[in-house]
Amino acid sequence: MSKILAFIESRDNKIKNNGFETASTAVKLGAELGAEVEALLIGSSVSSLAAELGAYGIKKVITAENAELEKYSTTAYTKIVADAVKERGADIVLLSATAMGKDISPRLAAKLEAGLIVDCTEIRTEGGNVIATRPVYAGKAYIEMKVNSAVKIFTLRPNVFKPIHADGVIAETEVMNVQLGDSDFAVKVKEVVVSNEKLDVTEANIVVSGGRGLKAPENFHLVEDLAKVLGGAAGASRAIVDAGWRPHSEQVGQTGKTVAPSLYIAVGISGAIQHLAGMSSSKCIVAINKDKDAPIFQIADYGIIGDAVEIMPVLTEEFKKVLSN
Amino acid sequence: MNKKGKLMKIAVCVSQVPDTTTKVKVGSDGKSIDPAGVTYIINPYDEFAVEAALQLKEKNGGETLVVSVGKDSNKEAIKKAYAMGIERGILVKSDAEMDSYTVARNLADVLKDYNPDMVLFGKQSIDYDDSQVGGLVAEMLGIPSVGVVVSLNVDGNKAVCEREIEGGKEVVETSLPAAICCQRGLNNPRYPNLKGIMQAKSKAIEEKQPTYTENKTEVLKMTLPKPKAKGKIVGEDASAAAELVRLLREEAKVI
Numbered sequence: 229m230s231k232i233l234a235f236i237e238s239r240d241n242k243i244k245n246n247g248f249e250t251a252s253t254a255v256k257l258g259a260e261l262g263a264e265v266e267a268l269l270i271g272s273s274v275s276s277l278a279a280e281l282g283a284y285g286i287k288k289v290i291t292a293e294n295a296e297l298e299k300y301s302t303t304a305y306t307k308i309v310a311d312a313v314k315e316r317g318a319d320i321v322l323l324s325a326t327a328m329g330k331d332i333s334p335r336l337a338a339k340l341e342a343g344l345i346v347d348c349t350e351i352r353t354e355g356g357n358v359i360a361t362r363p364v365y366a367g368k369a370y371i372e373m374k375v376n377s378a379v380k381i382f383t384l385r386p387n388v389f390k391p392i393h394a395d396g397v398i399a400e401t402e403v404m405n406v407q408l409g410d411s412d413f414a415v416k417v418k419e420v421v422v423s424n425e426k427l428d429v430t431e432a433n434i435v436v437s438g439g440r441g442l443k444a445p446e447n448f449h450l451v452e453d454l455a456k457v458l459g460g461a462a463g464a465s466r467a468i469v470d471a472g473w474r475p476h477s478e479q480v481g482q483t484g485k486t487v488a489p490s491l492y493i494a495v496g497i498s499g500a501i502q503h504l505a506g507m508s509s510s511k512c513i514v515a516i517n518k519d520k521d522a523p524i525f526q527i528a529d530y531g532i533i534g535d536a537v538e539i540m541p542v543l544t545e546e547f548k549k550v551l552s553n
Numbered sequence: 554m555n556k557k558g559k560l561m562k563i564a565v566c567v568s569q570v571p572d573t574t575t576k577v578k579v580g581s582d583g584k585s586i587d588p589a590g591v592t593y594i595i596n597p598y599d600e601f602a603v604e605a606a607l608q609l610k611e612k613n614g615g616e617t618l619v620v621s622v623g624k625d626s627n628k629e630a631i632k633k634a635y636a637m638g639i640e641r642g643i644l645v646k647s648d649a650e651m652d653s654y655t656v657a658r659n660l661a662d663v664l665k666d667y668n669p670d671m672v673l674f675g676k677q678s679i680d681y682d683d684s685q686v687g688g689l690v691a692e693m694l695g696i697p698s699v700g701v702v703v704s705l706n707v708d709g710n711k712a713v714c715e716r717e718i719e720g721g722k723e724v725v726e727t728s729l730p731a732a733i734c735c736q737r738g739l740n741n742p743r744y745p746n747l748k749g750i751m752q753a754k755s756k757a758i759e760e761k762q763p764t765y766t767e768n769k770t771e772v773l774k775m776t777l778p779k780p781k782a783k784g785k786i787v788g789e790d791a792s793a794a795a796e797l798v799r800l801l802r803e804e805a806k807v808i
Contacts (some may be wrong), residue, residue, distance in 0.1 A: 232615045265742040303697055326710070327718035329702050331634070334688030342704065343654060343769030346683055359773065364681050369586065372773040414697040415727045418713075422721040431719055434808075458808065477717060482573045482679055483597055483737060491807040502573040508778065512807045514797065520786075527781050530797055535792035542791040551808065552590040
């Protein structure tokens with residue numbers, strides 16, 4: 229029988245949405261396969277988080293606690309996850325495809341001689357096999373894959389799988405014995421620098437992105453103003469990142485970030501194929517562009533043809549009005 | 554020179570991918586893209602890795618090696634690295650479909666013999682967006698790795714990097730040898746000059762046979778995203794703003 233181990237990411241002893249998404253997906257997969265499900269938490273003081281996972285149907289939580297694990301370490305965390313997979317006898321491992329999950333999972337795959345499918349947007353079972361779907365070419369195509377090794381590892385794209393509440397589940401915890409030496413901390417995070425508490429485009433439910441149609445870098449605040457009103461994040465096209473208006477961390481597209489928010493508003497972005505690849509799976513797309521033939525209108529659900537610089541202040545006011553009702 | 558007083562050995566791993574303007578069509582096998590009419594380029598993130606290798610060599614002294622695993626056409630990526638200034642290249646030649654694990658095993662086998670102080674990768678290839686190979690190779694070599702690196706400072710036998718995480722950066726310290734996966738922003742890859750391009754054309758590329766061919770994963774099929782229904786043009790100019798907001802609230806129900 230299969231056993232699923234879900235690594236639940238926490239930072240500063242907090243679990244974010246991606247952790248609950250991973251927990252819920254593990255519970256759902258466990259039910260389909262008739263497999264036992266266990267969650268793994270790693271950190272300096274994570275045992276208090278177990279109850280939060282119970283609320284998503286996790287019955288058993290393994291905790292690996294150690295003061296030195298307060299900050300993330302690629303090598304130490306990977307060792308613990310690998311040890312947990314072996315000790316618990318798990319054959320399916322789920323992680324979130326976050327910066328941390330993407331860092332741990334390939335090393336884990338090599339340690340366990342396991343196949344890894346990253347960034348899954350769908351996971352289903354077929355005759356006891358786990359079939360995963362994932363975007364390739366930044367979303368221009370999708371592939372269905374399966375893993376043929378004994379241990380199978382999957383990372384889940386954040387913001388895609390739904391966290392599902394479960395009533396009346398109390399998670400039982402078991403403490404894992406962690407022994408770490410200096411060599412396990414060959415890579416160590418010295419400091420985390422937060423960029424102005426700004427929401428990252430990959431984590432936001434609403435993304436407002438700006439492009440050349442904003443005409444000048446000083447007009448980018450029009451995008452940021454609307455993002456703020458909507459509680460979303462501001463993104464940028466490659467054109468204005470290349471032009472030095474915005475940092476690369478905000479770029480949406482094939483050589484930037486791939487996003488799939490509920491609402492994506494493209495402001496003055498014509499929609500080059502490499503941009504579309506990064507955002508076309510957004511649930512609702514709005515385009516504002518002066519060129520009615522711009523490719524962005526091909527994939528937009530709603531469009532306004534016109535000058536973005538003139539439209540944005542009015543649009544932001546309209547959103548404010550409606551949201552305050 | 555590093556603290557042991559020997560010159561740095563720097564390796565870069567590169568791949569060859571369809572360029573970003575490619576319109577993907579599914580090939581006749583139903584599992585991969587139709588290569589007809591596709592222009593292939595060195596993976597853009599690998600150019601940051603090549604540049605980082607050259608800068609390390611220029612600053613610390615040392616030697617550089619580029620390694621690629623795949624078809625004969627991957628030689629173009631190696632030649633691009635040559636044109637930029639990398640000195641030696643190895644192609645592990647195979648026409649077989651290889652997953653990231655298999656590619657990594659073949660890279661690791663070459664690199665074990667080379668014994669580098671630093672191995673550089675692009676943070677992911679822009680075809681399968683797998684972002685696995687750097688971490689896999691590092692673990693196979695038993696060395697640390699840092700992914701999505703936007704700044705890199707090597708000092709003796711350690712490196713301090715900044716890597717992107719959600720909403721910020723981590724400042725990460727690692728011992729050497731280490732694997733570094735490079736993100737845009739790390740540097741500005743140099744343009745090869747004419748002399749470099751001419752020399753790259755005639756420069757030999759060592760060929761090796763694959764040492765491992767057993768994939769861990771299998772692609773069952775490739776599909777294209779469903780085409781979207783034609784959207785609605787709400788109007789022209791700012792007068793359409795109020796109607797747009799109403800539609801988003803009442804029809805799309807996203808706000």
